[in-house]
Amino acid sequence: MTFGITGNTTKGMIKGVVPELIRWLEQNNCGYILDADLVNSLTVSSSVKTAKLSQLGQMCDVVLAFGGDGTILTTARVVGASGVSILGVNLGGKLGFLAEVMIEELYHRLSDILKGDYVILERLVLEAKICQQTGEKISYALNDVVIDRGGYSRVIRIDVFIDEEYLNTYLGDGIIIATPTGSTAYSLSAYGPILLPTLNCMIINPICPHTLGVRPVVIPDSCEIRVVPHVEGKLVTLSIDGQVSQQFIKNESVVIYIHRANYKVKWIRTKDRTFYDLLRAKLNWGIDRRTV
Numbered sequence: 001m002t003f004g005i006t007g008n009t010t011k012g013m014i015k016g017v018v019p020e021l022i023r024w025l026e027q028n029n030c031g032y033i034l035d036a037d038l039v040n041s042l043t044v045s046s047s048v049k050t051a052k053l054s055q056l057g058q059m060c061d062v063v064l065a066f067g068g069d070g071t072i073l074t075t076a077r078v079v080g081a082s083g084v085s086i087l088g089v090n091l092g093g094k095l096g097f098l099a100e101v102m103i104e105e106l107y108h109r110l111s112d113i114l115k116g117d118y119v120i121l122e123r124l125v126l127e128a129k130i131c132q133q134t135g136e137k138i139s140y141a142l143n144d145v146v147i148d149r150g151g152y153s154r155v156i157r158i159d160v161f162i163d164e165e166y167l168n169t170y171l172g173d174g175i176i177i178a179t180p181t182g183s184t185a186y187s188l189s190a191y192g193p194i195l196l197p198t199l200n201c202m203i204i205n206p207i208c209p210h211t212l213g214v215r216p217v218v219i220p221d222s223c224e225i226r227v228v229p230h231v232e233g234k235l236v237t238l239s240i241d242g243q244v245s246q247q248f249i250k251n252e253s254v255v256i257y258i259h260r261a262n263y264k265v266k267w268i269r270t271k272d273r274t275f276y277d278l279l280r281a282k283l284n285w286g287i288d289r290r291t292v
Contacts (some may be wrong), residue, residue: 003061004059004062014091018038028114031060033056053079054078054079057081066103077142080265087268088100098181118268124202125142126142126261127140131257132254145238147238155210160228175205175206179203201219203217224257228255231248231250
């Protein structure tokens, strides 16, 4: 088995983790390829095989992503379409929902993978087509597509259609279109529902709506969502997974089409840990914190 290795170079501990991992892989007769950007931050042999992150998916069986949720999101967006399986390894972050393995259990979990003792889950990806006067652009999101007021002090107005049928005009700070994976990200902070990551649906969640009667809506992932932000004299920002963003100029005509992508991201999950275990650990469920 060949492992691709990428990670967050701003995490100091990665300089010790990856060389140790390389030694373990060699001792267990495993192949490995390092992300070329990662190698520049490490002290490793010049003979180590490297490749750009965008190429790792075609060159290995599993991609190991070391860091927090941001690192794992980036990895999934770059290599997910290749169909390679991804394993997120947490380097110390506390709240993240995407890293399946803590660093202290890494080698135990890798041994399970070598024995085939793991499960692959497929997670929904959103495709967002942004249509502007200057042309069209397509982006992909594992968590969410967010259209908001981009720091502007006034509320914005957004029309939303589902399969060309009018749903609502949202007045507020913006809206979040989230996948089940993204239900535990920004959408959760905006009082959206928590969904099992393997469900085939999308969330339309308003951000601080001006009307109290407006609530999140969950729809099948077979639908297409058309979003029309009103940019007249106001600043509107579109964000993909909180990492890729663009602003629309005042009075520009913008339409955003959002639907499921033609691929899903393959996620490695250990057999002895469920999504419910993760919720209890991250959200402190099952703990009575009341004081008498």
